Amino acid sequence: MEGVFDRLPPGDFFKRFLLNSDSLKKSGDPYSNKIDHDYNSDYEHAFKILTSKDFSDMTEYLKIRHDN
Numbered sequence: 205m206e207g208v209f210d211r212l213p214p215g216d217f218f219k220r221f222l223l224n225s226d227s228l229k230k231s232g233d234p235y236s237n238k239i240d241h242d243y244n245s246d247y248e249h250a251f252k253i254l255t256s257k258d259f260s261d262m263t264e265y266l267k268i269r270h271d272n
């Protein structure tokens with residue numbers, strides 16, 4: 205995960221990817237299809253339980269970790 209926020213596409217990619225990576229891939233999103241291929245994986249992220257607060261907390265946490 206090192207540097208992940210420099211790699212991820214801007215906007216709501218992180219949220220869409222975690223809530224339903226399969227539908228993101230099927231929509232033709234290039235980055236989610238690329239990492240599936242690069243990691244030789246078809247793992248689906250579908251963490252429906254996550255709230256808006258969870259997303260802002262995770263975004264903040266990962267940015268802090270990355271800055272350190």
Ligand code: HEM
Nearest residue numbers: 205208211212222225239240243244245246247248249262
């Ligand atoms: C059981 C839990 C999890 C498993 C097994 C898992 C597995 C994977 C795998 C195999 C990939 C490679 C791409 C793909 O195939 O989709 C990936 C990418 C990714 N995952 Fe997860 N994941 C899990 C949970 C999470 C959680 C909780 C988060 C967020 C906090 C997360 C964020 C990401 C991100 C941002 C990427 C893209 C990384 C990159 O650009 O290199 N994942 N995950």
